[in-house]
Amino acid sequence: MSFLPRRLLGALLAVSCLGPFLAAQDAAPPAEASPGGEEAPAPGETTIDDDMFSDAPDDVVAEVPTGTVLDELERGKLLAWSGSVSARALASAGWETVPWNGGALDGFTAGGGGSFASTLAFDVRPDGITRVHGAFTTEYPDFVPYAKELFLDYDLASVVYFRAGRQVLSWGAGRFFKDGNLVADSEEGAAVKAGVPVGRLGLSFVAIDRPAWHSGEAALREIAVGLMSDIAFGTTEFSLGGLYRAVEGGKAVATVKSSLWGFDLYGDAVLRLSTSYEPAYAALGGFYWDHVDPSIRLAGEYRFASSDFVDPGHAIALAVLFRKLGGSSVDAGVRWDHDFGSASGQVTPGLSLSPWRRVDVVIGLPFAYGSDMVIEYGDEEDPELFPGSAAVIIAVTVTVKF
Amino acid sequence: MKRVRTLACLCAFAAVQAVVAQADFKALLAKVDALVSFDGDFSAEYTVMQENPGVGTSVTTLAMFRRDKASKYLILILKPESDKGKGYLKIDGSLWLYDPVGRSFTFTSSQERFQNSNARNSDFTRSTLALDYDIAGSKREKLGKFDCWVLDLRANNNEVSFPKMRVWISDDNLVRKSEDYSLSGQLMRTTAIPTYQKVGDRFVPVDIYLVDALRGKTINGKFQSEKTKISVAKPSLAPVPDSVYSKAYLEKVGK
Numbered sequence: 001m002s003f004l005p006r007r008l009l010g011a012l013l014a015v016s017c018l019g020p021f022l023a024a025q026d027a028a029p030p031a032e033a034s035p036g037g038e039e040a041p042a043p044g045e046t047t048i049d050d051d052m053f054s055d056a057p058d059d060v061v062a063e064v065p066t067g068t069v070l071d072e073l074e075r076g077k078l079l080a081w082s083g084s085v086s087a088r089a090l091a092s093a094g095w096e097t098v099p100w101n102g103g104a105l106d107g108f109t110a111g112g113g114g115s116f117a118s119t120l121a122f123d124v125r126p127d128g129i130t131r132v133h134g135a136f137t138t139e140y141p142d143f144v145p146y147a148k149e150l151f152l153d154y155d156l157a158s159v160v161y162f163r164a165g166r167q168v169l170s171w172g173a174g175r176f177f178k179d180g181n182l183v184a185d186s187e188e189g190a191a192v193k194a195g196v197p198v199g200r201l202g203l204s205f206v207a208i209d210r211p212a213w214h215s216g217e218a219a220l221r222e223i224a225v226g227l228m229s230d231i232a233f234g235t236t237e238f239s240l241g242g243l244y245r246a247v248e249g250g251k252a253v254a255t256v257k258s259s260l261w262g263f264d265l266y267g268d269a270v271l272r273l274s275t276s277y278e279p280a281y282a283a284l285g286g287f288y289w290d291h292v293d294p295s296i297r298l299a300g301e302y303r304f305a306s307s308d309f310v311d312p313g314h315a316i317a318l319a320v321l322f323r324k325l326g327g328s329s330v331d332a333g334v335r336w337d338h339d340f341g342s343a344s345g346q347v348t349p350g351l352s353l354s355p356w357r358r359v360d361v362v363i364g365l366p367f368a369y370g371s372d373m374v375i376e377y378g379d380e381e382d383p384e385l386f387p388g389s390a391a392v393i394i395a396v397t398v399t400v401k402f
Numbered sequence: 403m404k405r406v407r408t409l410a411c412l413c414a415f416a417a418v419q420a421v422v423a424q425a426d427f428k429a430l431l432a433k434v435d436a437l438v439s440f441d442g443d444f445s446a447e448y449t450v451m452q453e454n455p456g457v458g459t460s461v462t463t464l465a466m467f468r469r470d471k472a473s474k475y476l477i478l479i480l481k482p483e484s485d486k487g488k489g490y491l492k493i494d495g496s497l498w499l500y501d502p503v504g505r506s507f508t509f510t511s512s513q514e515r516f517q518n519s520n521a522r523n524s525d526f527t528r529s530t531l532a533l534d535y536d537i538a539g540s541k542r543e544k545l546g547k548f549d550c551w552v553l554d555l556r557a558n559n560n561e562v563s564f565p566k567m568r569v570w571i572s573d574d575n576l577v578r579k580s581e582d583y584s585l586s587g588q589l590m591r592t593t594a595i596p597t598y599q600k601v602g603d604r605f606v607p608v609d610i611y612l613v614d615a616l617r618g619k620t621i622n623g624k625f626q627s628e629k630t631k632i633s634v635a636k637p638s639l640a641p642v643p644d645s646v647y648s649k650a651y652l653e654k655v656g657k
Contacts, residue, residue, distance in 0.1 A: 048594040048613055053546020053578060056596030062606065068638040069445045069465045070646070073478070073655050082483060123657070131654075153654060158645040161654050170506040197648035199474075200493045204650070232496040237509040257509040264510050293617060327456070327619055401483070 074128035083120040086399040090114060094375075094391025111386075116140040119148070129155040148187075161195045169193065169206060171228055171241050173255045173266035176317035176337075177303040179282040180253040180268035182243045183226065185210050202230040206243075213247075221246035235259045249274030264288040272308070280308035295323035313341035329354045344370015348377070358400060364393045427540060427553055431532035433575045437605050439528040443642040444468040446606065447480075449633045450521060455619040455626035467642050470528035474647045477526065478655055487657025491649060492527070498649060502656040507649055521612060521630055522563045529577075531555065531569070534562045545579060546596075548572040564590065576605055589615045601637045609633050 067075070093110035121135040131153035136145045151165030168187055172180020183191070189210030196203040208224040226243035239255040250273045257266040265287050272280040286301035300318040305311065321333035330353045338345035350364035366375045368389045375386040377393060386393070450462040463481040468474070477490040487502030499508045539554035550570040557565045566583035580593045592613045598605040610632040618627040645651055 048579065048592045048611060050544075050546045052594055052611070053548055053596050056546060057608075059574075059576075059598045059600060059605070060608070062599035062601045062637050067636075068640050069447050069636055070467070070638075070640070070642055073465060155654060158643055161650050163653075168505040170504055195650035195653060197645040197650035197654075199644070199648055200496060202649050232493070232509065234495045237496065259510055264508070266509075 080123045084401045085118040088115045088397040090395045092393045098390045164192045172268045176301045177284045179270045182251045200232045280306045297321045315339045360397045362395045427537040435529045439470045446637040447635045451631045453629045489652040500652040606637045
């Protein structure tokens with residue numbers, strides 16, 4: 001299964017592999033229900049009848065607020081903390097090769113493990129024009145803090161918004177195939193972004209440095225600089241971005257996003273130019289559909305990449321997620337990744353549920369086929385591997401957020 | 403022959419009456435729209451309380467900025483913590499959703515429910531009843547303490563959330579109640595706005611009650627509908643900078 005990008009197959013177990021990418025850009029994400037979050041009174045009125053209007057208070061003149069909502073947003077907050085601690089136990093069992101014609105235990109293997117991780121984030125907004133945000137993670141066994149994000153914001157007269165430091169940047173439209181995200185290096189280095197707030201037109205400049213690109217101080221030619229612009233006309237948005245690094249060459253991505261009959265449709269075209277090798281190109285087309293009643297999410301992408309890309313050739317990814325089955329807390333879904341060049345791929349059906357407060361259980365039944373029998377699952381950036389073609393993987397996670 | 407002429411005259415008279423009535427009620431809808439729309443900026447804090455029978459109650463607090471004249475709005479989720487920083491930016495027909503975790507925008511034309519509640523995104527935009535609906539019927543009715551016109555409306559385009567509506571408009575030209583129907587006539591939800599608050603020369607609901615006719619749960623043999631209460635606080639007509647209605651601003655104020 002090494003033919004597919006790790007970040008693509010870096011699916012969380014089964015359904016949780018579907019959840020993050022489908023929910024991350026969720027048009028209507030669920031609000032947190034009170035059992036796991038804030039206590040809230042019921043809306044009160046059970047039916048709408050004449051009594052509601054007979055007893056209604058008279059219309060009033062609104063009090064002039066001492067501070068508007070904008071004032072409160074701009075006023076700043078001295079310090080806010082948040083974080084999470086999670087413990088996960090995981091068990092896996094399956095076959096290196098499915099014994100279709102042999103004994104049930106031929107090639108059977110089983111394992112287990114666990115993880116313990118935490119995240120601590122802070123946000124300081126001393127005034128309306130500056131902000132410092134940091135998010136640090138630690139993991140067993142070494143517990144060495146890692147700065148996932150640490151950046152400083154500066155608002156220059158509401159004309160340019162600057163953000164400097166380690167930050168997540170995102171270009172392109174791909175949900176499964178991220179070739180269009182030319183600025184992903186920012187997560188392993190540091191970047192400066194200057195965004196111009198101009199309504200339907202988006203314009204931002206970026207400069208990115210990664211320690212892995214050089215030894216010692218970064219020379220100017222080591223740094224990547226880029227520009228992203230986008231504009232929307234009605235229900236269609238066009239984006240064009242370019243990134244240049246003197247020692248490497250240039251990259252460009254053109255993105256189109258639109259909607260038709262309730263489906264979000266999108267496409268990325270990526271071109272890489274280098275002084276040392278032939279031009280390389282990749283393209284993808286995808287769709288996303290979100291149905292509310294019943295809650296069904298459907299997404300799919302087709303991708304082609306030329307030979308100079310990682311995992312070249314034709315590939316597809318499809319996923320469907322049924323949420324809150326029968327009004328319960330159970331989600332069910334299937335994800336399918338397939339590479340046409342090697343005629344291999346992985347199908348991952350699964351379930352996720354929350355049987356108790358703060359406890360999530362995920363059950364996945366991944367099945368790999370084709371030339372390279374390794375199942376990938378777990379964290380998107382750092383997936384775990386199961387040496388087989390079929391497995392049952394169960395993960396139980398307890399998470400406390402504060 | 404004389405009878406035929408009389409009948410034709412009556413028909414013509416009835417048709418003229420219908421046209422006049424249509425025009426009168428269109429004018430009424432235009433007044434309704436004008437009273438709850440804003441030429442300049444409008445900002446407020448909305449609290450959306452959603453009750454799901456058998457599941458629990460969730461609360462979402464959001465900051466709302468509207469500039470109806472330019473068909474723009476920006477919504478920023480303030481609570482709960484899990485959704486904090488998510489945002490919606492709408493300019494004309496373009497809608498962007500901001501995800502503060504992935505620091506990314508989704509461009510969509512989604513007309514779906516707001517935060518999975520019984521509210522639609524369109525509930526937060528300007529009222530365009532006169533533009534989007536034709537009048538199919540009318541009658542006078544008492545709704546609690548309000549004397550109302552009850553109008554049956556039919557959408558004249560496909561851009562609206564509901565193809566049919568029945569609205570109760572009190573004599574002060576404010577919608578006090580509405581029923582939203584599918585094309586087949588299925589009741590989808592009922593909305594009540596018993597009390598308004600006056601901001602400048604315009605009106606904003608104090609509380610909006612929504613009862614979903616389709617979503618809910620049968621508990622002890624009785625179907626209990628999902629319900630939503632939307633409360634509007636800190637309404638203001640103070641000018642808001644142009645920069646607020648931008649993707650860059652959502653990134654700035656997001657989590």
